[in-house]
Structure formats: structure tokens, C-alpha cells
Amino acid sequence: MVMQAERPAMTPTTAMTDGCCGTVAAPTIDDAQAREYAGWFQALADPTRVRILNLLARNVEPVCVCDIVEQFPLKQPAISHHLRILRETCFVTAERRGTFMYYAINRACVDAFPDAARRIMGL
Amino acid sequence: MVMQAERPAMTPTTAMTDGCCGTVAAPTIDDAQAREYAGWFQALADPTRVRILNLLARNVEPVCVCDIVEQFPLKQPAISHHLRILRETCFVTAERRGTFMYYAINRACVDAFPDAARRIMGL
DNA sequence: CTCATCTATTGACATTCTTCGATGTATCGT
DNA sequence: ACGATACATCGAAGAATGTCAATAGATGAG
DSSP: OOOOOOOOOOOOOSSEEEOSSSEEEOOSSOHHHHHHHHHHHHHTOSHHHHHHHHHHHHOSSOEEHHHHHTTSSSOHHHHHHHHHHHHHTTSEEEEEETTEEEEEEOHHHHHTHHHHHHHHHOO | OOOOOOOOOOOOOSSEEEOSSSEEEOOSSOHHHHHHHHHHHHHTOSHHHHHHHHHHHHOSSOEEHHHHHHTSSSOHHHHHHHHHHHHHTTSEEEEEETTEEEEEEOHHHHHTHHHHHHHHHOO
């Protein structure tokens, strides 16, 4: 007969669940919430979107698409695509002025961002 | 002859660059740094990884892979894959104890995370 | 050494993402 | 109404990602 390898003891924590070889605190984030957070991170998981958001953060006044396109080596449809993703995750807002679309950072959403990090990683 | 549409005036900001129709502050994050930040966000852009990180954050003591596998509806190779991504982005650390691998949150890296958000979005 | 256990890696497959060119839509000026 | 400009959307190609089954590597017991 072969013995199961012994695991060192662990200090107790709250909200325990039985593990295959010990006792471990389960995650506090359910799958739905994890998907939401992952979606937010996903929106920032592209260098172009990071830089677009940084550009908008540095401009108090909204910025039009043509001005954004000029700052990147990408064509207008690609920039528009990235702006849409940032809009759909509420990181930026869009506003029409004549034929121009003006994008601005959405402080309400961006300021709430660190809370997610805190809830996930317990910062 | 067709006139170019007029754009409303914008308030001056620092570090100006000429835009197609106005003046806009350029991003302060270069492409290399944006790629690094995007890589960090990419590592968190999956619900399973978010929950794994949350699980590890809630356990002061390192947790072995089998205990992690038990908390998710995924097979061990998939969990191992996610752990590797979290390890390569320095969010977690790994340590061997016998045949078991123990994973723990990497506070040094996680605590530095909000700084990135601040640098990008000027929080 | 040999076997059993725990974890990592590989290969394959489906899905999603990024980008582009082409086209559609909205708005303004004439 | 017409044409021009600014932006969004569509369709497609190539790359990257997530998952599993199968396999390989590492470690400890006997």
C-alpha cells in the first residue's frame, strides 16, 4: 500500500472549505462578478487602448476621433473599434458636436476602478 | 469650394501636439510601457484568473494546486495554465514542498498595481 | 530502482481578438 | 438636393487565447 504524502499544517482562516489535502479559504468573488471584472481588465488588455485612455486622461476637454487617430500608427476603423470597447466598458464617454465625435474619460467609472482591485486582491 | 467645419475652441493644456482640427495633449505612456501594462491587465482578463487571485489573496498561507483545482470546474491542466500566466506576470509566487506546489499572492507586485492605474488614468 | 502521486507541458481544436479595406451613416455647407 | 467630411460598421484574414486529453517531468515511499 502506498501512503498519501503528508502536507504541512496550515494556519486556520475564515470561511473554510475542505481541500483535497487540506483546508483553504474559498474565493469571495462569484463567477458572474469575476466575469464582469475580467471584462474590465480585458478592455485595458491592449496597448493601444491603454494609450488612448492615457491620452484622454491627460485632456480635460473631450478629444475628437481625428485627433486620436493622429497619435497612433493605426487606421481610423481600428481606433473606432478600440473606442467602442472603452465606451462599452464605460471607461470613456462620447458626445457629438456637429460632424465630430468627442471622447472623454469617464471619471465616475475610472475612479471606481481601484475598488475592484481592492475587492479582488484585498489591497 | 467646401469649407472645413469649424471646431469649438479648446482650453490650453501642457505638452501640446498639433491635431487634425485642434490641439491635444499627447499620451505620456510610450508603446513599450503600454505593452507592459496591457500584459498585466491581460493576465487579469479571465474570470478564472480573477478568482484564483482572489482565492490566493484570501489565504495568508500558500495554497497547493490540488486545493485550487477543487474550487473550479476546470481540469488541472487548465488551472496550471492560468497559474503560469499569473506567475509570469509576477502576480503570484510558486514554491515546492515535496511533490506539491504551493502558490501565494505576490504582495510586492500586487501592491504596485494601483500605481499603473494612476499613471494611466491619472487617479 | 520502481511505482504512485502531483504538477507541468504538449498538441489539437474552437473561439475570440486585432487589424485592414470597403462600405454605410450622419451632419454641414452650398 | 448634392457633395464633402467625420465617424461607425461590415466582412475577412491572421494571430492569440482557453480548454481538454494525453503525456512528460519531478518527487517521495517502499
